Amino acid sequence: MRYMREELIRFRHCDPAGIVFYPRFLEIVNDTVEDWFDDMGFPFQHMKERFGAGVPTVNLNIRFQSPCRQADLLQLELVCNRIGDSSIDLSIGANRAGNPVFEAQxxxxxxxxxxxxxxxxxxxxxxxxxxxxxxxxxAVTA
Incomplete structure (x- = not known):
């Protein structure tokens, strides 16, 4: 299965040129991971109390493919490529109307x-x- 969610690009995401400022894409990646955990029943705010655990990002690679502007709607898709003993490798892709925007590992x-x-x-x-x-x-949709 793939985890899917949508993200509306807002004014707060954009720089003075009117396109998404690239660090905002990293926030969108993190929001996707956090929403995925929440939808699986493991919200980040309860991980410490419930499991004595945190889930930090230890490696992040992102390839930007096309810019986004305010009011664009991104379709985000997450899939797990590998589950190790203590780590997981994820791919998160974003598309706008079927056109690739970024791919994150x-x-x-x-x-x-x-x-x-x-x-x-x-x-x-x-x-x-x-x-x-x-x-x-x-697909599983949020």
Whole structure:
């Protein structure tokens, strides 16, 4: 399955030239990851209390393909490429009316929280939910 959501480009996303300022795309990538976890039943605001875990981004690559302007509607699609012991590799693509806008490759690592942050195994119930997004079957929409 693939996780899908939409993002309306707003004035706050745009620079004085009227196009999306590129760091805003990174925020959209992070919002997509956060919404995905929330929709799977694991909101970030409860990860520390529920699992003693955080899920920081440890690697991020993004290829920009076309600019966006205010009022554009992005279709975002997330798929999990790999599940490791403590990390997951994700692809997040954005399209506008079928035209590619960006493609991001994101690696998240499950960690302990507190003074000493160390990687930790992905909790079994989270792993089970993530596993559903590793194939290329039908879409799940937010």
């Amino acid at each position: 994101v690696v998240l690592c499950f960690t302990t929280v507190g003074e000493q942050v160390k990687k930790r195994p992905i909790p079994a119930e989270i792993r089970q939910q993530i596993f559903q997004y590793t194939n290329t079957g039908s």
